[in-house]
Amino acid sequence: MQFRDLRKQYQVLKTEMDQAMAEVLESAGYISGRQVTELEEALARYVGVKHCITCANGTDALTLALMSWGIGEGDAVFVPDFTFFSSAETVAYEGAVPVFTDILEDTFNMDPDSLERAVRAVLAEGKLTPKAVVTVDLFGLPADHDRIRQIADRYGLYILEDAAQGFGGTCQGRRAGSFGDIATTSFFPAKPLGCYGDGGAVFTDSDDWAALIRSLRIHGKGSDKYDNVRIGMNSRLDTLQAAVLLVKLKAFQKELTDTDAMAEKYAEGLKDCVKVPVIPEGCGSGWAQYSILLRNGEERDRVQAYLKANDVPSMIYYQRGMHQQTAFAGYCLYGETFPVTEEVCSRVLSLPLSPYLTAEDQGKVIRLIREAVTGSGV
Numbered sequence: 001m002q003f004r005d006l007r008k009q010y011q012v013l014k015t016e017m018d019q020a021m022a023e024v025l026e027s028a029g030y031i032s033g034r035q036v037t038e039l040e041e042a043l044a045r046y047v048g049v050k051h052c053i054t055c056a057n058g059t060d061a062l063t064l065a066l067m068s069w070g071i072g073e074g075d076a077v078f079v080p081d082f083t084f085f086s087s088a089e090t091v092a093y094e095g096a097v098p099v100f101t102d103i104l105e106d107t108f109n110m111d112p113d114s115l116e117r118a119v120r121a122v123l124a125e126g127k128l129t130p131k132a133v134v135t136v137d138l139f140g141l142p143a144d145h146d147r148i149r150q151i152a153d154r155y156g157l158y159i160l161e162d163a164a165q166g167f168g169g170t171c172q173g174r175r176a177g178s179f180g181d182i183a184t185t186s187f188f189p190a191k192p193l194g195c196y197g198d199g200g201a202v203f204t205d206s207d208d209w210a211a212l213i214r215s216l217r218i219h220g221k222g223s224d225k226y227d228n229v230r231i232g233m234n235s236r237l238d239t240l241q242a243a244v245l246l247v248k249l250k251a252f253q254k255e256l257t258d259t260d261a262m263a264e265k266y267a268e269g270l271k272d273c274v275k276v277p278v279i280p281e282g283c284g285s286g287w288a289q290y291s292i293l294l295r296n297g298e299e300r301d302r303v304q305a306y307l308k309a310n311d312v313p314s315m316i317y318y319q320r321g322m323h324q325q326t327a328f329a330g331y332c333l334y335g336e337t338f339p340v341t342e343e344v345c346s347r348v349l350s351l352p353l354s355p356y357l358t359a360e361d362q363g364k365v366i367r368l369i370r371e372a373v374t375g376s377g378v
Contacts, residue, residue, distance in 0.1 A: 001352055001361050003313040004190050008356035009255075013247055020243040033239030039246050043201060046249070047177035051210035053202045054237035055217050058164040058186025061200035062090040062134075064235065065160050065182040068212045069132065071096050076128040078118055078157070080110040081321040081341040083136045087162050088322050097128055097331070100323050102338045106278040108138045108291065108348075112147040114336060119155050121334035132158040137166025137176045139317075139350075140192065140286035141279065145171065145179040160184070164200075168192045168256050168286030176286060177203045182213075187237075187245060192259075192286045193252055195241040255355035259287045262357055266290055269366035273373045289317060290353040292369075297346040299373065304349055306372035312365055315350045 002008070010017060024033060036054060044052040055061050071077060075096040079088045080103055088098040099122060102114040115133060122128050133152055135143040145161070152159050161180025163169070169176040177183040180203075185191075187199030202213050215221050220232030263285070267276045275293035279285055294300040300316075307314050321341040322328055351365055370376075 001312055001357075001364075002354070003315065003352050004354045005356045006189060006194075006354075009248075009354070012356070013251060016250075017244065017247050020247050021240060024239050024243050030239050031236060033242070035239050035242040035246060036237055039237075039242040039249075040201075042246065042249055044203070047175050047183075047203050049178050049183075049203045050205045050207070051203065053210060053213045053217065054242065055200045055202065056235040056237060057198040058184060058188065058200040059086040059090060060217070060233065060235040061184035061186070061202045062086060062160070062162060063093065063233070064202055064213050064216050065184055066090060066094045066096070066132070067216050067232075068182065068209050069158055071131050074129055075131040076122045077131055077160075078115055078133040079322065080134070080136050080138070081323055081338045082108060082318060082344060083138060083162070083322065084164070084318070085322070085325065085327075086164075087134050087136050088328070091134070092327075096131070098322070098328070099128075099332075099334060100321070100338065101336065102340050103138075103344065104144075105293070105340050105344060107141055107144070107280065108277075108344065109141065109143040110135055110148065111340070112144055112151060115148065116151050118334055118336050119151065119157070121336065123155075125332075125334070130155055130157055132160055134160045134162050135180065136162040136164075137169055137286075139277070139291050140165055140169050140288040141277070142166055142169045142171040142176050142179060142283060149179075158182070163203075164188075165191065165288035166286055167288075168252065169284060171280070171283040173282075180204075181206070182209060187241065192256065192288055193245065193248055195244045195248075197238070197241055199237050199241045199245065200235075201237075256286065258355040259353060260284065262353060262355075262362060263287055263290055265359075265362060266292075266351065266353075266366065269363075270369060273370055287353060289315075289350040291317065291348050291350045293344065293347045294349060294373070295347070300347055300349050303369055303372040307365070307368055310364070310368050312368060313352055316348060317350050318345060318348075320345055 166176035220230035
């Protein structure tokens with residue numbers, strides 16, 4: 001059993017995938033080939049924004065967004081404490097200060113009340129200028145963008161939507177990637193829409209930001225790539241990866257429907273013995289992960305060990321919050337505590353999930369978890 005079965009996906013898409021990659025090889029247009037432009041146009045249509053700018057990876061996508069706003073030394077950027085490291089790493093890399101907020105247990109996403117407390121604390125101290133908030137669409141579910149937008153507008157903050165895990169998620173008829181002033185995503189292979197290596201993209205409705213990001217991603221180019229008008233970076237999506245993603249994008253909506261059905265089966269089979277994900281009314285998840293909460297760390301460890309003993313993979317996302325990372329030791333927490341993050345880190349467990357997970361394998365996962373929780377099989 002695979003945690004996310006990329007081999008099976010390739011076998012299903014093999015004929016079209018092999019043809020798409022062969023076309024790139026035959027053209028020798030490995031950098032900035034037509035498939036890159038086609039992909040950017042298709043992704044912008046899917047998300048529902050004016051501009052999509054592809055780049056080398058999801059981390060660069062976040063960095064490009066921050067660079068386009070001129071965020072740097074003396075600025076505060078608010079980031080959920082429960083997230084992958086790059087959400088905060090890119091802020092620090094640009095010289096700004098990541099200020100952490102707690103999360104909501106039901107959704108794993110940023111707690112708007114914690115956000116507002118953190119903004120007020122930074123303002124009260126007076127040393128940093130609040131500039132932006134990174135809203136992470138964790139595990140596939142969009143954050144509470146309505147409430148976060150109200151807070152951002154009240155304090156004049158940009159919203160950078162980190163949809164690295166959220167691509168395919170929806171809320172109130174809008175797709176992840178359309179909620180931020182700028183949004184980003186990752187095409188890491190294990191993501192819901194993943195390529196065969198690294199890849200990322202930036203989304204925005206702003207013509208000016210889009211033009212600036214296109215310049216920044218290719219060494220700050222001006223009228224051409226040898227006219228360098230600013231300091232940028234080298235972050236392009238390879239044509240081969242674009243070709244892969246074009247094939248996968250065609251299959252994506254069906255895969256998402258199939259994955260959603262599997263998530264419902266997990267919920268039905270496990271809701272009476274573990275805490276299953278909560279999807280708010282009017283929203284849908286892209287299901288980057290299916291993450292449950294056990295009663296405590298001891299139960300989580302017992303369940304994971306039992307799954308491993310029966311050849312079922314599982315993962316812990318994440319074992320510690322950002323404020324507990326060595327790299328952020330000594331950062332000011334502005335009086336904020338993170339009880340939900342710390343509790344979730346001790347209880348969370350992510351289960352195998354993909355459009356190609358068989359009913360038999362999913363039934364085995366459910367049975368084993370129930371046995372481990374009740375103690376009947378341990």
